[in-house]
Amino acid sequence: MKKTIIIIVAIFNNLLLITAMYSCQVSHKVISKSGVQLWAENCQRCHNTPSSASFSPEQWETIGMHMQTRSLITNEERNKIVEFLKQ
Amino acid sequence: MRSKRIVLGICLVAALTNRIPLYAQKTVVDSALLDRVSELEKQMASKKTGEDHFMVVGLTTVGFASNKTTNTLGGVSTSTKSNSFPDADNYEFSPMFLWRHGKSFLMEFEPSFNNNGLSVNWADISWFAAPALIVRAGYFVLPYGTYAKREAAGWINKLAPDPMGIADMTPTDYGVEVEGGIPVGSTKFSYDVALTNGNQLNPDGTLTSGNIVDNNNNKTITARVGFLPLSNSSLEVGISGMWGKVGDQGSPNQNIMDNSYAFDLNYVKMYSPILLNIKAQYNIQNIGNVNYISPVDSTQTYTFKNQTTASFVQCSLRPVGAAGFMKDLEIAGRYTVFNTPSNSTFGANQHDITVGLDYWLTWRTVFKICYQAYNGNSTASKTLSSFTGTTTSDTFFVQFSIQL
Numbered sequence: 001m002k003k004t005i006i007i008i009v010a011i012f013n014n015l016l017l018i019t020a021m022y023s024c025q026v027s028h029k030v031i032s033k034s035g036v037q038l039w040a041e042n043c044q045r046c047h048n049t050p051s052s053a054s055f056s057p058e059q060w061e062t063i064g065m066h067m068q069t070r071s072l073i074t075n076e077e078r079n080k081i082v083e084f085l086k087q
Numbered sequence: 088m089r090s091k092r093i094v095l096g097i098c099l100v101a102a103l104t105n106r107i108p109l110y111a112q113k114t115v116v117d118s119a120l121l122d123r124v125s126e127l128e129k130q131m132a133s134k135k136t137g138e139d140h141f142m143v144v145g146l147t148t149v150g151f152a153s154n155k156t157t158n159t160l161g162g163v164s165t166s167t168k169s170n171s172f173p174d175a176d177n178y179e180f181s182p183m184f185l186w187r188h189g190k191s192f193l194m195e196f197e198p199s200f201n202n203n204g205l206s207v208n209w210a211d212i213s214w215f216a217a218p219a220l221i222v223r224a225g226y227f228v229l230p231y232g233t234y235a236k237r238e239a240a241g242w243i244n245k246l247a248p249d250p251m252g253i254a255d256m257t258p259t260d261y262g263v264e265v266e267g268g269i270p271v272g273s274t275k276f277s278y279d280v281a282l283t284n285g286n287q288l289n290p291d292g293t294l295t296s297g298n299i300v301d302n303n304n305n306k307t308i309t310a311r312v313g314f315l316p317l318s319n320s321s322l323e324v325g326i327s328g329m330w331g332k333v334g335d336q337g338s339p340n341q342n343i344m345d346n347s348y349a350f351d352l353n354y355v356k357m358y359s360p361i362l363l364n365i366k367a368q369y370n371i372q373n374i375g376n377v378n379y380i381s382p383v384d385s386t387q388t389y390t391f392k393n394q395t396t397a398s399f400v401q402c403s404l405r406p407v408g409a410a411g412f413m414k415d416l417e418i419a420g421r422y423t424v425f426n427t428p429s430n431s432t433f434g435a436n437q438h439d440i441t442v443g444l445d446y447w448l449t450w451r452t453v454f455k456i457c458y459q460a461y462n463g464n465s466t467a468s469k470t471l472s473s474f475t476g477t478t479t480s481d482t483f484f485v486q487f488s489i490q491l
Contacts, residue, residue, distance in 0.1 A: 022162035027273040041320045044357050044362070047243045062140050062187040065215065066195060070237055072268040072277035073311065075218040085197055 043084025148241030163305030241488030258296030307331025360408025
């Protein structure tokens with residue numbers, strides 16, 4: 001069992017390393033995503049997509065930081081999602 | 088000629104008399120506008136938010152559970168029935184306080200009133216040090232799998248009960264943590280590493296967590312790496328590990344290690360008009376060999392392979408693209424397996440199937456009706472008088488959960 005786990009971890013780590021080596025830069029496809037697109041893709045990974053009317057712009061700033069600590073979305077994603085929700 | 092001069096004179100006087108009030112009127116309008124602007128500036132200044140922000144959110148989950156349990160031991164079956172408001176394992180009232188200091192610091196504090204009385208879910212401070220670096224310190228949920236940290240809240244969980252063992256094997260502990268999300272090409276990684284006091288070994292071989300005073304000089308490392316291979320973030324897989332000594336300092340067990348691993352998967356994708364949501368996690372916990380004092384005879388010891396596994400697979404479907412009432416419904420099903428060490432005082436092989444129907448009143452308010460069928464076979468030691476036979480139970484849940 002221990003060997004199996006070590007092998008799985010090693011394969012996973014190699015996969016990560018290979019992917020990182022071959023694609024160090026963020027793709028244009030990802031950079032060009034809008035706040036609304038990122039909101040639709042990322043929030044629903046854990047819960048339903050929130051309504052922008054639920055909180056004030058100041059509150060969305062705070063909630064954005066709280067959510068980033070949980071979901072580990074990137075800074076770029078957080079900023080775009082929060083800007084969308086503040087509208 | 089003279090009459091012409093008189094007419095011109097009258098016109099000039101008329102023009103002058105008309106213009107003088109016009110100039111006066113313009114001066115009045117400008118002054119009023121300036122006053123208004125000045126007033127608005129004062130109002131804005133009084134409402135200036137500053138760089139700090141404080142808010143209260145939180146959640147509450149209430150419900151009802153009706154249960155029938157049948158235990159068979161030595162060929163004799165005994166049945167018991169119970170029902171209660173609320174479902175004790177899942178009731179909670181948990182306000183969460185969030186303080187933000189600029190865009191670099193965030194304090195989170197979530198006290199909770201639940202079946203354990205008053206407790207604290209987390210109390211920590213996060214420093215957003217760099218784009219992919221958050222440093223946290225305090226009391227927080229460890230990065231072991233994703234269920235406890237992301238999916239356990241009542242308004243997020245698709246089913247009323249938690250999957251057996253999964254959240255219980257994820258400690259909340261005191262320490263420091265670094266984490267972040269990194270975009271690479273069209274994919275994303277996340278990392279989360281925590282250094283904490285660690286679990287403490289109990290006399291029966293179970294563990295307790297959240298000890299503010301460390302029971303040994305060894306710190307526990309818990310780490311998770313997440314990988315989102317698709318550019319739309321629909322799939323995430325993760326590997327976690329937890330390594331640390333659990334025995335008391337100075338005791339014969341002080342070098343006993345807990346080596347635990349977790350594997351998690353999350354897939355959420357729209358197949359119009361259905362939103363498909365698949366979640367899974369597998370936990371395995373290995374604690375080193377220990378000679379435990381027998382609860383039957385304190386002069387004797389016993390040992391067992393202290394390995395615990397817990398896993399679940401969950402699928403839910405919601406027709407978000409449908410019209411009217413249907414789009415707010417969601418069906419969910421989950422299969423859970425939880426095996427505790429055989430020949431211990433608490434060994435059992437257990438599994439359950441849970442199915443449920445959710446009605447979403449808003450994006451963060453849900454009403455659930457669930458049914459759970461449980462089966463457990465005791466593998467506990469007969470010589471320690473811990474064997475409890477076979478247990479089956481049927482439980483019906485009604486639950487309401489809201490995030491505020």
